[in-house]
Amino acid sequence: MQARDSSDKQKAVRRTKPSFTETGRRAQIVAAAIDVIAEVGYHRASFAKIAKHAGLSSTGMISYHFDGRDDLMSEVVTEVLRLAEGYIRPRIEAHEKYAGRLRASIEGNLDLFAEYPNHLAAITEILSNLRGSDPGMVAFLHTTETNLAVQVEQIRKAQRAGEFCDFDPWVMMRAIRAAIDDVVRRATHDPELDVRAAGRELADLFDRATRSTP
Numbered sequence: 001m002q003a004r005d006s007s008d009k010q011k012a013v014r015r016t017k018p019s020f021t022e023t024g025r026r027a028q029i030v031a032a033a034i035d036v037i038a039e040v041g042y043h044r045a046s047f048a049k050i051a052k053h054a055g056l057s058s059t060g061m062i063s064y065h066f067d068g069r070d071d072l073m074s075e076v077v078t079e080v081l082r083l084a085e086g087y088i089r090p091r092i093e094a095h096e097k098y099a100g101r102l103r104a105s106i107e108g109n110l111d112l113f114a115e116y117p118n119h120l121a122a123i124t125e126i127l128s129n130l131r132g133s134d135p136g137m138v139a140f141l142h143t144t145e146t147n148l149a150v151q152v153e154q155i156r157k158a159q160r161a162g163e164f165c166d167f168d169p170w171v172m173m174r175a176i177r178a179a180i181d182d183v184v185r186r187a188t189h190d191p192e193l194d195v196r197a198a199g200r201e202l203a204d205l206f207d208r209a210t211r212s213t214p
Contacts, residue, residue: 026065028054030079033072038118042129073126074135080123081143087112098158099211103203105151109180110199113187121188124181148173155210164210176206 032054037045047059047069056062066072088108095101113120123140130137148170155169183198 038121
């Protein structure tokens with residue numbers, strides 16, 4: 001019993017203070033999980049398939065770095081959200097006008113899918129199979145609601161500045177989010193869909209819906 005407790009404590013130390021090598025290995029496993037989930041789906045993405053894709057000698061390497069499947073799926077969600085933040089935010093901040101920022105956000109989401117289809121396919125697959133209390137879903141919902149609140153406040157500022165017309169910002173942002181998510185879902189089943197063109201069309205549509213008439 002003491003030996004097991006000692007092992008658990010050592011494992012906890014490794015988790016709280018990962019080395020450079022451990023960080024790299026975790027990233028390797030997450031990248032492999034993304035590719036496997038996108039290829040075979042959430043339920044068929046076994047540790048054995050992920051380990052093989054990552055070039056690992058055994059599934060024990062995954063268990064060493066992650067506390068089970070939920071922990072790995074949560075990390076996949078976090079990684080996709082991190083990628084999206086780094087990809088889209090600079091495009092939004094490059095615009096001073098609110099209309100330009102809204103367009104950059106919509107087009108950026110679907111340009112992201114065009115460049116990283118496995119990432120978006122993986123998170124869509126994961127979220128469609130998680131329960132509300134699962135770590136990955138909790139992380140996603142928290143980040144999504146936080147981002148929506150920020151975007152809603154930006155819309156309110158645009159309305160106060162006279163750039164946007166009068167409408168409910170929450171309703172508008174949820175409509176935009178739903179439209180983007182629908183394109184992503186369609187694209188995962190239709191590889192011929194031009195998601196960049198769909199992004200431009202959605203940007204045009206919501207530009208007309210939000211912009212103040214002269």
